[in-house]
Amino acid sequence: MRHLLDFSGWDRAEVEALFATARAMKEVLSRPIKQVPALKGRTVATVFFEPSTRTRISFELAAKRLGADVVSFSAQSSSLKKGESLKDTVLTLAAYGVDAFVVRADAAGVPHQVSRWVEAAVINAGDGWRAHPTQALLDAFTLNEALEELQGKKIAIVGDILHSRVARSNAELLGILGAEVWLAGPPPLLPRRGGFFGARVTANLEQALAGADAVMVLRIQKERIPGGLLASEADYRAGYQITEERLSLSKPGAPILHPGPMNRDVELEGTLADGPRSLVLAQVENGQAVRMAVLYHLLLGRAA
Amino acid sequence: MRHLLDFSGWDRAEVEALFATARAMKEVLSRPIKQVPALKGRTVATVFFEPSTRTRISFELAAKRLGADVVSFSAQSSSLKKGESLKDTVLTLAAYGVDAFVVRADAAGVPHQVSRWVEAAVINAGDGWRAHPTQALLDAFTLNEALEELQGKKIAIVGDILHSRVARSNAELLGILGAEVWLAGPPPLLPRRGGFFGARVTANLEQALAGADAVMVLRIQKERIPGGLLASEADYRAGYQITEERLSLSKPGAPILHPGPMNRDVELEGTLADGPRSLVLAQVENGQAVRMAVLYHLLLGRAA
Amino acid sequence: MRHLLDFSGWDRAEVEALFATARAMKEVLSRPIKQVPALKGRTVATVFFEPSTRTRISFELAAKRLGADVVSFSAQSSSLKKGESLKDTVLTLAAYGVDAFVVRADAAGVPHQVSRWVEAAVINAGDGWRAHPTQALLDAFTLNEALEELQGKKIAIVGDILHSRVARSNAELLGILGAEVWLAGPPPLLPRRGGFFGARVTANLEQALAGADAVMVLRIQKERIPGGLLASEADYRAGYQITEERLSLSKPGAPILHPGPMNRDVELEGTLADGPRSLVLAQVENGQAVRMAVLYHLLLGRAA
Numbered sequence: 047m048r049h050l051l052d053f054s055g056w057d058r059a060e061v062e063a064l065f066a067t068a069r070a071m072k073e074v075l076s077r078p079i080k081q082v083p084a085l086k087g088r089t090v091a092t093v094f095f096e097p098s099t100r101t102r103i104s105f106e107l108a109a110k111r112l113g114a115d116v117v118s119f120s121a122q123s124s125s126l127k128k129g130e131s132l133k134d135t136v137l138t139l140a141a142y143g144v145d146a147f148v149v150r151a152d153a154a155g156v157p158h159q160v161s162r163w164v165e166a167a168v169i170n171a172g173d174g175w176r177a178h179p180t181q182a183l184l185d186a187f188t189l190n191e192a193l194e195e196l197q198g199k200k201i202a203i204v205g206d207i208l209h210s211r212v213a214r215s216n217a218e219l220l221g222i223l224g225a226e227v228w229l230a231g232p233p234p235l236l237p238r239r240g241g242f243f244g245a246r247v248t249a250n251l252e253q254a255l256a257g258a259d260a261v262m263v264l265r266i267q268k269e270r271i272p273g274g275l276l277a278s279e280a281d282y283r284a285g286y287q288i289t290e291e292r293l294s295l296s297k298p299g300a301p302i303l304h305p306g307p308m309n310r311d312v313e314l315e316g317t318l319a320d321g322p323r324s325l326v327l328a329q330v331e332n333g334q335a336v337r338m339a340v341l342y343h344l345l346l347g348r349a350a
Numbered sequence: 351m352r353h354l355l356d357f358s359g360w361d362r363a364e365v366e367a368l369f370a371t372a373r374a375m376k377e378v379l380s381r382p383i384k385q386v387p388a389l390k391g392r393t394v395a396t397v398f399f400e401p402s403t404r405t406r407i408s409f410e411l412a413a414k415r416l417g418a419d420v421v422s423f424s425a426q427s428s429s430l431k432k433g434e435s436l437k438d439t440v441l442t443l444a445a446y447g448v449d450a451f452v453v454r455a456d457a458a459g460v461p462h463q464v465s466r467w468v469e470a471a472v473i474n475a476g477d478g479w480r481a482h483p484t485q486a487l488l489d490a491f492t493l494n495e496a497l498e499e500l501q502g503k504k505i506a507i508v509g510d511i512l513h514s515r516v517a518r519s520n521a522e523l524l525g526i527l528g529a530e531v532w533l534a535g536p537p538p539l540l541p542r543r544g545g546f547f548g549a550r551v552t553a554n555l556e557q558a559l560a561g562a563d564a565v566m567v568l569r570i571q572k573e574r575i576p577g578g579l580l581a582s583e584a585d586y587r588a589g590y591q592i593t594e595e596r597l598s599l600s601k602p603g604a605p606i607l608h609p610g611p612m613n614r615d616v617e618l619e620g621t622l623a624d625g626p627r628s629l630v631l632a633q634v635e636n637g638q639a640v641r642m643a644v645l646y647h648l649l650l651g652r653a654a
Numbered sequence: 655m656r657h658l659l660d661f662s663g664w665d666r667a668e669v670e671a672l673f674a675t676a677r678a679m680k681e682v683l684s685r686p687i688k689q690v691p692a693l694k695g696r697t698v699a700t701v702f703f704e705p706s707t708r709t710r711i712s713f714e715l716a717a718k719r720l721g722a723d724v725v726s727f728s729a730q731s732s733s734l735k736k737g738e739s740l741k742d743t744v745l746t747l748a749a750y751g752v753d754a755f756v757v758r759a760d761a762a763g764v765p766h767q768v769s770r771w772v773e774a775a776v777i778n779a780g781d782g783w784r785a786h787p788t789q790a791l792l793d794a795f796t797l798n799e800a801l802e803e804l805q806g807k808k809i810a811i812v813g814d815i816l817h818s819r820v821a822r823s824n825a826e827l828l829g830i831l832g833a834e835v836w837l838a839g840p841p842p843l844l845p846r847r848g849g850f851f852g853a854r855v856t857a858n859l860e861q862a863l864a865g866a867d868a869v870m871v872l873r874i875q876k877e878r879i880p881g882g883l884l885a886s887e888a889d890y891r892a893g894y895q896i897t898e899e900r901l902s903l904s905k906p907g908a909p910i911l912h913p914g915p916m917n918r919d920v921e922l923e924g925t926l927a928d929g930p931r932s933l934v935l936a937q938v939e940n941g942q943a944v945r946m947a948v949l950y951h952l953l954l955g956r957a958a
Contacts, residue, residue: 079391080447081419087687089715100442103421107393107446110419115689115718117711134915138708141938142715143688307438330445383695384751385723404746407725411697411750414723611742634749 049161049168050340052177053218061222065187067339068332074111075334083113088345090114091144093136093160094171095121095151100306101171104330105148108337117144132156133163140164145345149173167344175209180340181305182215184333186223188325189260191332192301197224202254202296204288205264205313206235207247212264212305217245230254231264232285251286258296262303263288263314279312289315293323301325353465353472354644356481357522365526369491371643372636378415379638387417392649394418395448397440397464398475399425399455404610405475408634409452412641421448436460437467444468449649453477471648479513484644485609486519488637490527492629493564495636496605501528506558506600508592509568509617510539511551516568516609521549534558535568536590555590562600566607567592567618583616593619597627605629657769657776658948660785661826669830673795675947676940682719683942691721696953698722699752701744701768702779703729703759708914709779712938713756716945725752740764741771748772753953757781775952783817788948789913790823792941794831796933797868799940800909805832810862810904812896813872813921814843815855820872820913825853838862839872840893859894866904870911871896871922887920897923901931909933 047060074082090109092102102118109116119139136147146167149157154174161168172178186196193199201220207213207229220227227245229236236247248254255261266282288302302318303325310316318324351364378386394413396406406422413420423443440451450471453461458478465472476482490500497503505524511517511533524531531549533540540551552558559565570586592606606618606627614620622628655668682690698717700710710726717724727747744755754775757765762782769776780786794804801807809828815821815837825835835853837844844855856862863869874890896910910922910931918924926932 075447077391080393081391087685087689087719089688089719099423100439103423103443104446107419107421111391111393115715117715119707119711131915131918135708137935138914138938139711141935142712142942143683143939306442307435310435327441327445330442331447334446379751381695384697385695403727404743407727407747408750411723411725415695610746611739614739631745631749634746635751638750 047343049157049170050179050344051157051161051168051170052179052215053182053222056219056222058222058224061183061186061219064183064336064339064343065190067342068183068187068335071338071342072332072335074338075331081111081113084342085109085145085345086113088112088114088145089117089143090146090148090341091117091119091139092148092171093119093139093150095132095149095153095156096172098150098172101150102148104333105169105171105337108334109146109341111334112338112341114145114341117142132159136160136163140166146341169340169344172211175211175214177215177218178211178305179215179219180333180337181212182219183340184329184336185212185216185262185303185305186219187336188303188329188332189220189225189301190223191328192325193259196220198226199259200226200228200257201260201262202228202230202258203245203262203264204230204251204254204286206266207231207242207264208235208237209267210264214242216262218243221245228254228258230286232282251292252295255292255295258300260301260303261288261293261296262305265305265307266309266313283312287311287313287315288318290318293318299323303329306330351647353461353474354483354648355461355465355472355474356483356519357486357526360523360526362526362528365487365490365523368487368640368643368647369494371646372487372491372639375642375646376636376639378642379635385415385417388646389413389449389649390417392416392418392449393421393447394450394452394645395421395423395443396452396475397423397443397454399436399453399457399460400476402454402476405454406452408637409473409475409641412638413450413645415638416642416645418449418645421446436463440464440467444470450645473644473648476515479515479518481519481522482515483519483523484637484641485516486523487644488633488640489516489520489566489607489609490523491640492607492633492636493524493605494527495632496629497563500524502530503528503563504530504532504561505564505566506532506534506562507549507566507568508534508555508558508590510570511535511546511568512539512541513571514568518546520566522547525549532558532562534590536586555596556599559596559599562604564605564607565592565597565600566609569609569611570613570617587616591615591617591619592622594622597622603627607633610634655951657765657778658787658952659765659769659776659778660787660823661790661830664827664830666830666832669791669794669827672791672944672947672951673798675950676791676795676943679946679950680940680943682946683939689719689721692950693717693753693953694721696720696722696753697725697751698754698756698949699725699727699747700756700779701727701747701758703740703757703761703764704780706758706780709758710756712941713777713779713945716942717754717949719942720946720949722753722949725750740767744768744771748774754949777948777952780819783819783822785823785826786819786913787823787827788941788945789820790827791948792937792944793820793824793870793911793913794827795944796911796937796940797828797833797909798831799936800933801867804828806834807867808834808836808865809868809870810836810838810866811853811870811872812838812859812862812894814874815839815850815872816843816845818872822850824870826851829853836862836866838894840890859900860903863900863903866908868909868911869896869901869904870913873913873915874917874921891920895919895921895923896926898926901926907931911937914938
């Protein structure tokens with residue numbers, strides 16, 4: 047692969063090769079000296095047109111632990127104000143000799159555009175509602191650790207499906223890995239048509255949870271929901287909050303995932319968030335290993 | 351020690367061991383190549399909920415000179431806006447494999463809270479009015495260089511005592527080192543009761559300065575003083591500005607310290623600030639060595 | 655040289671020695687591992703009192719590729735708000751052991767002031783309308799590559815000359831290198847007297863372009879032009895935009911430079927910006943090599 051924009055063109059072997067590298071990186075991260083200088087002398091630029099400190103830090107740290115130099119560009123502090131176009135910014139950074147661009151934007155398609163302008167590798171760190179492939183990779187890697195294998199497993203994804211790039215990328219990737227994906231949420235927050243890669247869509251939470259091997263809870267993205275789509279937070283809770291009781295419909299011990307940051311006691315009961323079935327911190331930890339693996343594969347090729 | 355939150359539980363031997371390491375670090379800093387890769391592969395996160403570029407840079411540079419990777423999180427640019435709690439932020443960074451957290455907050459107790467959530471070492475870089483232990487360590491290290499020993503020495507601390515975490519931490523640490531600490535300021539800026547670790551408190555500046563071995567001048571923290579506490583800056587100057595004349599009450603040549611940033615000609619006569627008795631730049635320089643020593647002790651243990 | 659503030663005191667041999675080092679750095683930058691650890695253990699501080707992400711990143715990356723530690727200070731996030739003076743900030747950073755200061759300010763003369771306060775090397779990264787010497791060095795280096803030699807060459811610089819530190823520094827440096835510099839723009843944007851180092855000044859664009867070996871187009875700095883100086887952007891375009899047609903007055907194939915960021919289709923026809931005569935990306939790329947060379951010469955001396 048030359049870029050990681052979404053999973054179009056990926057197959058299961060590609061994902062498994064990446065997971066193998068991620069497992070090697072996870073072993074590195076378990077040492078006191080969490081470093082392997084594979085990317086020494088390479089340069090990674092984070093280019094964020096939408097603020098997200100945790101995702102930015104996760105990539106920066108992954109790059110640094112591989113020995114790369116890191117530069118950070120964010121639209122707030124930028125000279126975009128001075129009339130500089132996105133294209134000029136990207137071409138300028140490319141001319142500095144940047145080897146990989148990590149791009150986040152509030153508009154869908156920006157990372158694709160960037161990939162057409164530069165020779166460097168481009169990693170989509172989230173574009174609008176469209177895709178967030180490294181999040182999906184770390185989710186699938188974590189699920190794979192917990193369930194041993196994803197083929198034929200039923201995964202329920204619950205929440206604001208319509209506005210969620212995490213739901214889209216997970217549906218795409220989990221489909222490639224052979225899982226059966228169910229997307230559940232209140233009708234106004236469900237997709238009206240397509241774009242969900244064969245996942246089943248339902249407003250019936252019980253149907254999605256019944257016999258599920260794992261439950262992924264999405265953040266209610268208040269800032270993205272146009273006024274009026276959701277009657278009230280209380281209504282959401284009443285109908286779709288994942289609670290201990292509702293979770294009893296799924297397989298015993300089915301793990302819970304959440305991409306963070308969490309609205310505690312909105313989309314997920316706080317006790318569940320901190321309980322033994324929560325994989326939330328494993329997701330964050332695996333995010334480091336997976337992002338290191340992605341940088342490694344894109345810049346050095348597949349063999350770890 | 352596992353954390354540096356304040357000096358509770360510290361004894362003189364612990365401080366002296368740290369100062370020995372700081373002296374070794376100071377020697378490193380005198381070389382053209384100011385680096386010793388003791389913390390290679392370790393990760394230090396600065397987490398600032400109150401802006402302070404100079405303190406942040408001081409810690410970042412100390413960590414980098416020890417070979418550590420550094421990530422910076424500040425509440426302004428953070429997703430705290432998106433409803434992420436302090437706890438989620440800290441747990442996320444911890445799951446990335448951060449080895450030491452350097453925490454500054456405008457509310458007292460935040461670094462203590464953080465230390466209860468994570469396995470990593472926590473360094474308090476200033477919390478509200480409560481404590482600023484690395485500032486006190488660099489002050490005491492600098493005083494120790496100037497006076498050779500602190501046992502029995504009279505140290506006057508002058509200014510807005512009430513709102514000063516620097517005064518609190520210095521009173522605590524200098525007490526451990528056997529110094530006699532006097533805290534002087536206008537009555538509304540003096541503590542009404544306790545919390546100053548046995549230091550003497552007085553509104554009588556002359557009493558505090560009489561025979562002092564050293565004088566520490568605090569910044570008048572305009573942004574922290576509730577309106578009306580201080581009649582006027584002119585009144586403050588008339589009564590408490592440290593001038594050449596007032597300083598004649600102290601021991602001949604008694605050095606002057608100031609934690610910076612200074613309001614020139616408010617709390618301290620400008621000519622004194624730049625004069626031969628000022629240790630202000632020695633404090634800043636020693637801050638590097640002391641912060642390197644703190645990181646070293648917390649992450650690798652005492653022996654330098 | 656101890657500092658790079660402007661080109662006063664420079665001669666052609668000094669510039670040529672720097673260009674020789676820049677060529678060596680450019681070779682390093684053509685490798686997959688773009689790093690030469692000549693400045694390992696040295697510390698470079700960027701101190702920006704005027705935002706400019708691209709220039710800041712260019713210097714940071716140049717320093718990192720030489721193995722230096724980098725710290726960044728910008729006035730926005732700084733404690734300058736807390737009444738800290740510029741001098742205190744600079745002396746604090748110097749006391750941390752900073753070896754080189756890269757200073758940008760919206761007021762002329764700030765980098766000179768800084769150079770009087772510290773022992774460290776000071777690089778002017780742009781001060782008001784006065785000077786931007788690393789931009790001029792990368793422009794001259796790029797012109798030198800394109801034209802083989804600058805002695806006797808006619809270089810036209812077009813745009814808002816009056817407010818341009820780029821025009822001033824280029825006029826100074828290109829003069830040292832023996833070029834004939836013409837400065838052209840609408841009368842209100844031309845200097846009324848002096849300060850342009852012997853360059854010829856004209857409102858007659860045709861005269862400047864006639865037979866020019868190269869054309870440097872400046873950005874119309876809307877944010878710096880006092881209201882009323884320029885009738886309208888449309889008028890500017892009509893009279894001074896560099897178009898294919900106007901460019902036919904210059905030597906065949908004469909290259910076009912622009913310091914960026916560009917206002918496409920204002921000062922320069924968009925097709926020219928992306929056409930074969932544009933050296934814009936070569937300028938950016940050479941900027942890395944030239945800035946590495948400047949850091950190298952200032953911190954280690956001339957021999958590369």
